[in-house]
Amino acid sequence: MNGEEAIKKRLYFAIFLMLIIYIVGIFFYHNVEGWTFIEAIYFLTVTVTTVGYGDITPKTEVGRIFTIFILWIGISVGFFLLFTMMAYRETAIDKKLLSKLKIFGTLTSEERKKK
Numbered sequence: 001m002n003g004e005e006a007i008k009k010r011l012y013f014a015i016f017l018m019l020i021i022y023i024v025g026i027f028f029y030h031n032v033e034g035w036t037f038i039e040a041i042y043f044l045t046v047t048v049t050t051v052g053y054g055d056i057t058p059k060t061e062v063g064r065i066f067t068i069f070i071l072w073i074g075i076s077v078g079f080f081l082l083f084t085m086m087a088y089r090e091t092a093i094d095k096k097l098l099s100k101l102k103i104f105g106t107l108t109s110e111e112r113k114k115k
Helices: 003-033 037-048 061-114
Strands: none
Touching: 003 037, 003 061, 037 061
16 A cells, blocks of 8 residues: 555545544534534534634533543544645645656656757
8 A cells, every 4th residue: 555545544534533523422412412413513613623612512511521522532633634634635746746857857868868
């Protein structure tokens, strides 16, 4: 497996983890806090991105404890996703630059042959 394939696998894994966090969080907040699905998605997004408006907050003790865990896990997975996306982008740029350098190298070697 080359580097690009490994990074793609990590990227898919990070997206999968983020989806799991959202699914578990939506289910929890909907059932425990009584929030709508939109409220749960909104709260999870605001929490995981560390914006924290404070307009919606868990009212139960269990909800607050769950939010602490979701916050730390969500931030960790979010950074993992961000850095994996950066690595994927970097390999794509490197691949493109390498192909251009190969073309440039071919052109210069052809010029040398003419002389």
